[in-house]
Amino acid sequence: MKKKILIIGATxxxxxxxxxxxxxxxxxxxxxxxxxxxxxxxxxxDLLIRSKNANVKTIPLNSFDLRSIKSLxxxxxxxxxxxxxxxxxxxxxxNLTMDKLSEANExxxxxxxxxxFLIYESMKKINKGHLVLFGSVAGDRGRQxxxxxxxxxxxxxKVFQGIEHDIAIHNRNLNVSIxxxxxxxxxxxxxxxxxxxxxxxxDVAKEIVKEIDLKKRVIYxxxxxxxxxLIIILLPRFxxxxxxx
Amino acid sequence: MFISSWGRVxxxxxxxxxxxxxxxxxxxxVGNLRSYGDQPYSSKxxxxxxxxxxxxxxxxxxxxxxxxxxxxxxxxxxxxxxxFDLIVVPGTSLVTIGGAISNDxxxxxxxxxxxxxxxxxxxxxxxxNKIKTCSPVRNAGLFKAVxxxxxxxxxxxxxxxxxxxxNKLNYEVDSFTFNKIDDFYRxxxxxxxxxxxxxxxxxxxxxxxxxxxxxxxxxxxxSLKSNFSYPFNQKFSLINSLTTxxxxxxxxxxxxxxxxxxxxxxxxSFHHPLDKILGWNKVYGSKGFYQFQCVIPEAYExxxxxxxxxxxxxxxxGSFLSVLKKFGPIKSLGYLSFPLCGTTLAIDFPNLGxxxxxLMDELYLIVQGYNGRIYPAKDALMSERQxxxxxxxxxxxxxxxxxxxxxxxxxxxxx
Numbered sequence: 001m002k003k004k005i006l007i008i009g010a011t012x013x014x015x016x017x018x019x020x021x022x023x024x025x026x027x028x029x030x031x032x033x034x035x036x037x038x039x040x041x042x043x044x045x046d047l048l049i050r051s052k053n054a055n056v057k058t059i060p061l062n063s064f065d066l067r068s069i070k071s072l073x074x075x076x077x078x079x080x081x082x083x084x085x086x087x088x089x090x091x092x093x094x095n096l097t098m099d100k101l102s103e104a105n106e107x108x109x110x111x112x113x114x115x116x117f118l119i120y121e122s123m124k125k126i127n128k129g130h131l132v133l134f135g136s137v138a139g140d141r142g143r144q145x146x147x148x149x150x151x152x153x154x155x156x157x158k159v160f161q162g163i164e165h166d167i168a169i170h171n172r173n174l175n176v177s178i179x180x181x182x183x184x185x186x187x188x189x190x191x192x193x194x195x196x197x198x199x200x201x202x203d204v205a206k207e208i209v210k211e212i213d214l215k216k217r218v219i220y221x222x223x224x225x226x227x228x229x230l231i232i233i234l235l236p237r238f239x240x241x242x243x244x245x
Numbered sequence: 246m247f248i249s250s251w252g253r254v255x256x257x258x259x260x261x262x263x264x265x266x267x268x269x270x271x272x273x274x275v276g277n278l279r280s281y282g283d284q285p286y287s288s289k290x291x292x293x294x295x296x297x298x299x300x301x302x303x304x305x306x307x308x309x310x311x312x313x314x315x316x317x318x319x320x321x322x323x324x325x326x327x328x329f330d331l332i333v334v335p336g337t338s339l340v341t342i343g344g345a346i347s348n349d350x351x352x353x354x355x356x357x358x359x360x361x362x363x364x365x366x367x368x369x370x371x372x373x374n375k376i377k378t379c380s381p382v383r384n385a386g387l388f389k390a391v392x393x394x395x396x397x398x399x400x401x402x403x404x405x406x407x408x409x410x411x412n413k414l415n416y417e418v419d420s421f422t423f424n425k426i427d428d429f430y431r432x433x434x435x436x437x438x439x440x441x442x443x444x445x446x447x448x449x450x451x452x453x454x455x456x457x458x459x460x461x462x463x464x465x466x467x468s469l470k471s472n473f474s475y476p477f478n479q480k481f482s483l484i485n486s487l488t489t490x491x492x493x494x495x496x497x498x499x500x501x502x503x504x505x506x507x508x509x510x511x512x513x514s515f516h517h518p519l520d521k522i523l524g525w526n527k528v529y530g531s532k533g534f535y536q537f538q539c540v541i542p543e544a545y546e547x548x549x550x551x552x553x554x555x556x557x558x559x560x561x562x563g564s565f566l567s568v569l570k571k572f573g574p575i576k577s578l579g580y581l582s583f584p585l586c587g588t589t590l591a592i593d594f595p596n597l598g599x600x601x602x603x604l605m606d607e608l609y610l611i612v613q614g615y616n617g618r619i620y621p622a623k624d625a626l627m628s629e630r631q632x633x634x635x636x637x638x639x640x641x642x643x644x645x646x647x648x649x650x651x652x653x654x655x656x657x658x659x660x
Contacts, residue, residue, distance in 0.1 A: 013295055042298050042300065043298065045298075045299065045300060045301065046298040046299050046300075049299045049301070049302045049323060050299060050323055052326070185295075186295065187263065187295055190261060190263055190292055190295065191261050191262060191263035192261075193246045193261075194246065195246070195261065196246060196248070201295070
């Protein structure tokens, strides 16, 4: 089966691993979008060698720059089966500066929102496609260790809910999912002191792709994080406030 | 954070650096942590497992180029899809290309193909933030230093590896039991034209099983892919003199009464039987284990192996993971490469504290007495003196040594 897949933030470890996982299931035609062209080229050859019948196109994008984002519009006229938005940076509350916070919010909230806006508008016109957003387990309940990052991911969750509602009310032929990876060993997290306990990215990506195929709404990967987060969300405040998590 | 090498005898506190941060070259790059001793330990570590992209594949020239963090298992699955296969594979496929180069690993086909370094076309290595390409003809000295360089030259970025065109992906395996070391050598000689050979050995009873394999295009009907992870983290070792004796008997007599004759085995079950159990090293308990692997030069191989076995027998230690293999004459390229024409012996020892280290010291002395070598990838105890005597090319290696990369092993060897 053929699939046309657009990935923004294609050089992120999880996104690339998802792309590899898609090639093992489908004959894929990818459009990879990210800031760094040389990294994109590496990902392109990796996918082409791993899958003989894959097709890969790359587009460099500066997602901090509104004009660069708008210029993407002309390339969205052809419909894709799946649109994956995976770009973002991780910040920790420890040693956070205002400069770092503002840079992260610019990317994780502003630019992310602009890209969703752009893509969702084009999807509405074509009335076809599956939009996959990347949230995080950090966005489920604000916690002292990473609430600034968590808040930006919580924002994406609210956008996801809105789009889901919009699709239902207007009876659109569209799908939307939000992926919430649990702690995963990626280039973004490998320097953290407990990273060796994190899940393997290839396992996480395989599960994400499986769930995207099933058009699941909220995708926790590994799946156990659905239940862990449910407990954390439901913990009464007097207990939660005693836990240093 | 703490990292531990495969033997789990010691653990080491280190800071892991990310890809972007700190390009000044004072960190040690590690792969999948499959070496046994203190080789991967340093104060600043870069994990390169995520640098695992395939850069190029050439089916005319027969080579693949990949980033150094790619696992051999992963690379193999790609080249197979093009009708090729790797030439040298070690006992585990869960090692990175960088690790395979840095220890110049060998496999069951050493007598025909040499070690991993012999299959390399070129290596890209980052030294003090400058990327250099080296090969047998270009920067040849650097090439020889990086192969078996234990990560002490620089960070290996990528490598171009020769692959062989074949559709024979499985093996036809014969097994023979033997109860004299002479018989092992007789079988090894007789099986020299078999691409792969290895023997399992029971030190206590001085008997073993000789395996030889040939590639075949016969297909295996159903290959059960198990992905079992050893689930416990118990304190004690499940491998002790009782379980070892029991297993050794069962294993020997199984092959004594039912020897394999052109038995069809998959590549995985022939080359990587232990990969089926992820984290098998935890079977030895929280104190971990040592692996002793030496090579004795051909001139004294029989005598040397026999006296090592006698010492092991006397100590009443050991486990059922003991392997005997005849290395061939192909010269390994690295200045610090381990293989020599002769016989290699590898045995695991559950860590019983001073009793085990004393035995290891004794074995190391025997090896030195026969002009043999200890394999640094498995070593946790060799002295500076013994290292420098058994690897006389270390002086050439030191010309390329990047001084600010320091590992616990480089401190121990004083290199």
